[in-house]
Amino acid sequence: MAEEVSCLKARLMEKEKEIVALKNKLALEKNSLIDLQEKVTTLPPLKLKAALSNEDIMRYSRQLILPEFGVQGQLNLSQTSVLVVGCGGLGCPLAQYLAAAGIGRVGLLDYDEVELSNLHRQVLHGEDSQGQAKAQSAAHAVRRLNSTVECIPYHLQLSPENALQLIQQYDIVADCSDNVPTRYLVNDACVLSGKPLVSASALRMEGQLTVYNYRGGPCYRCLYPKPPPPEMVTNCSDGGILGVVPGIMGCFQALEVLKIASGQGSSCGQQLLMFDAQDAKFRSIRLRSKQASCAVCGENPTVTHLVDYEKFCGSAATDKCRRLSLLSKDQRVTVQEYKSIVDNTAAHLLLDVRPLVEVDICHLPTSLNIPLSSLEDRKSEHIRVLKERIGRVKEQMSNESQVPVYVICKLGNDSQKAVQVLEKMSGSEVDFVTVKDICGGLMAWAQKIDPSFPQY
Amino acid sequence: MTTEVSVFYFAKSAELTGLKSETIRVASELTTVELWQDLVSRHPRLSAVRDSVVLAVRQEYLALGDVRVSLRDGDEVAVIPPLSGG
Numbered sequence: 001m002a003e004e005v006s007c008l009k010a011r012l013m014e015k016e017k018e019i020v021a022l023k024n025k026l027a028l029e030k031n032s033l034i035d036l037q038e039k040v041t042t043l044p045p046l047k048l049k050a051a052l053s054n055e056d057i058m059r060y061s062r063q064l065i066l067p068e069f070g071v072q073g074q075l076n077l078s079q080t081s082v083l084v085v086g087c088g089g090l091g092c093p094l095a096q097y098l099a100a101a102g103i104g105r106v107g108l109l110d111y112d113e114v115e116l117s118n119l120h121r122q123v124l125h126g127e128d129s130q131g132q133a134k135a136q137s138a139a140h141a142v143r144r145l146n147s148t149v150e151c152i153p154y155h156l157q158l159s160p161e162n163a164l165q166l167i168q169q170y171d172i173v174a175d176c177s178d179n180v181p182t183r184y185l186v187n188d189a190c191v192l193s194g195k196p197l198v199s200a201s202a203l204r205m206e207g208q209l210t211v212y213n214y215r216g217g218p219c220y221r222c223l224y225p226k227p228p229p230p231e232m233v234t235n236c237s238d239g240g241i242l243g244v245v246p247g248i249m250g251c252f253q254a255l256e257v258l259k260i261a262s263g264q265g266s267s268c269g270q271q272l273l274m275f276d277a278q279d280a281k282f283r284s285i286r287l288r289s290k291q292a293s294c295a296v297c298g299e300n301p302t303v304t305h306l307v308d309y310e311k312f313c314g315s316a317a318t319d320k321c322r323r324l325s326l327l328s329k330d331q332r333v334t335v336q337e338y339k340s341i342v343d344n345t346a347a348h349l350l351l352d353v354r355p356l357v358e359v360d361i362c363h364l365p366t367s368l369n370i371p372l373s374s375l376e377d378r379k380s381e382h383i384r385v386l387k388e389r390i391g392r393v394k395e396q397m398s399n400e401s402q403v404p405v406y407v408i409c410k411l412g413n414d415s416q417k418a419v420q421v422l423e424k425m426s427g428s429e430v431d432f433v434t435v436k437d438i439c440g441g442l443m444a445w446a447q448k449i450d451p452s453f454p455q456y
Numbered sequence: 457m458t459t460e461v462s463v464f465y466f467a468k469s470a471e472l473t474g475l476k477s478e479t480i481r482v483a484s485e486l487t488t489v490e491l492w493q494d495l496v497s498r499h500p501r502l503s504a505v506r507d508s509v510v511l512a513v514r515q516e517y518l519a520l521g522d523v524r525v526s527l528r529d530g531d532e533v534a535v536i537p538p539l540s541g542g
Contacts, residue, residue: 090542178542203541206467223517224538228508232468236541246542272510272517274466274536285512285534288519319541 073262080261081105083170089121089246090176097254110134121243160306163189175199178319181309187220207249207275217269235319459484
C-alpha cells in the first residue's frame with residue numbers, strides 16, 4: 001500500500017513539473033505571437049511621444065546627430081504610420097529600414113505565404129517560415145529588430161471593398177505590390193483619401209520609383225491613364241529578378257518614406273527615378289505636375305469611388321502565372337498521353353520553345369530547343385534546323401502521314417502560341433506537320449510523371 | 457533638317473525592340489506623336505505599349521500627342537513603360 005502511495009506521489013510530482021514547463025512554453029509562444037489580422041479593423045490613434053527616452057536616444061543616436069533629421073525628425077517618425085502593401089522583394093527591405101529607424105506604426109499587408117523561391121529576395125523571411133503568412137513572418141522579423149515599433153500584419157488581399165478603410169488609417173502608403181490591378185487600386189485609394197504614395201517596382205535588372213499624389217505632383221493614373229495590355233506585362237516568376245534589385249528599390253522607398261515622415265519631404269514627387277542594375281546607373285526623369293484631365297485626381301474626376309480593377313486591367317490581382325487557353329482540345333495532349341507516346345517509341349519531334357537560359361536549367365533529353373521568339377521572327381538558322389529535324393523524323397516513319405510535333409514549355413502558355421505559329425508554317429515554310437501542345441508543360445511533367453525532374 | 461539622337465529603351469520596350477539603346481536620325485522639329493511613330497516604324501512591336509508608356513526627351517516627360525519638340529544633336533530620348541513587379 002505504502003509503496004503504491006509513494007509511486008503515485010512521484011507520478012504526481014512529475015506531472016506537476018510537466019505542467020510548469022508547458023505553462024512556461026505557452027507564455028513564451030504567446031509573447032512571440034503577433035495578432036494576424038484577417039480583416040481591416042479600426043486602430044486606436046498612435047500614442048503621442050513628447051520626448052525621447054534615454055533608450056531611444058542611444059538607439060537612434062547616429063541619426064539623431066544628423067542636422068537634417070534631429071530630435072524633431074525622430075519624434076515625427078514615432079508619430080507616423082506607414083502601410084506597406086506587399087511583403088515581398090520591395091516590402092521586406094522597406095519594412096526592415098522603417099522599423100530600424102523607429103517609425104511609429106507599420107502595417108504589413110500580404111495575402112500570400114512564404115515559399116522557397118521567395119527567399120533569394122524577400123529577405124525578412126527564412127527557411128523556417130516557409131508556409132507561414134508573409135505578413136506574419138515579416139512582422140516577426142520586424143518585432144525582433146525593434147520591439148518599440150507597433151507592427152500590424154494583415155493577411156488579406158487589398159480590394160476595392162477594404163482599401164479605403166485601411167488606407168485612411170495610415171499617414172503614408174508604400175506600394176510594394178507585384179501586379180497592375182493592385183497598383184491602380186492603391187493609387188486611386190491614396191488619391192481618394194489624400195495620402196502620399198511612395199511607389200516602387202522592379203523586374204529583371206531594372207527598378208522604378210516615384211512618389212505619387214504628393215504636393216501637387218502627378219498620380220499613377222496621370223502618367224499611365226490606361227493599363228498596359230495584360231500580355232505586355234511580365235511578372236517576376238516569368239521574367240526573373242535578381243534579388244538585390246528590389247532590395248535596392250525597397251531601400252530607396254524606405255529613404256523617401258523616412259524623409260516624408262520625419263518632415264524633410266521627398267524630392268521624388270515629380271520625378272521618375274529609374275535604376276539600371278546592369279549598367280549600375282540611376283536616371284531621373286522630370287515629371288509634370290498633376291494632369292487636369294486625370295480620371296481620378298484631375299479637375300473633373302470620373303473615378304470618384306473604387307472600381308473593379310481586375311476588370312479595368314483585364315488581369316488578376318496576383319503575380320501568379322496566367323493560364324492561357326488558345327487551343328481546342330484536339331490540339332492538346334496531357335503529360336500522361338505524351339508519356340505513352342514516348343513509351344511506345346512512336347516517331348515524333350519534341351519541340352521545347354523556352355528561352356535558352358531556362359533550357360539550361362532542365363530539359364527533356366530528346367527535345368529540340370527553338371525559343372518561341374525565334375519561331376515568331378522566323379529566325380533562318382532555327383527554321384533550317386527545324387526543317388532538318390522534321391525531315392529526319394519523316395524518314396523514320398513507315399507511312400505517309402504527317403510528322404507529329406509536340407510542343408512543350410514551362411507551364412503550357414508559350415507552347416500554345418508556338419502551336420499556332422507552327423500551324424501557319426505547316427505545308428509552306430516547313431513540311432506538313434501535325435502540331436500538338438503538351439498541357440501544363442514541364443512543370444506538369446515534373447508533378448505527374450517524373451518527380452525527379454526539377455521545378456522552378 | 458534632321459538630327460542625331462540616342463534612344464534608350466527600358467523595361468518592356470527593350471524586350472520588344474531587342475535593344476537597350478540606339479542612335480537614330482530624325483527630323484529636328486516634330487511632335488511627340490511623330491517621334492513615337494518614327495520609333496514604331498523602326499520597331500513595329502512597340503505599338504503594343506503605345507497607351508502605357510512614358511516618353512522623355514532630355515530627361516523630361518512629354519505627353520504623347522500634338523506636343524512640339526525640338527531635338528538637338530546628341531539628345532537623349534527615353535521610352536519607359538511601367539514596371540509592375542515587386
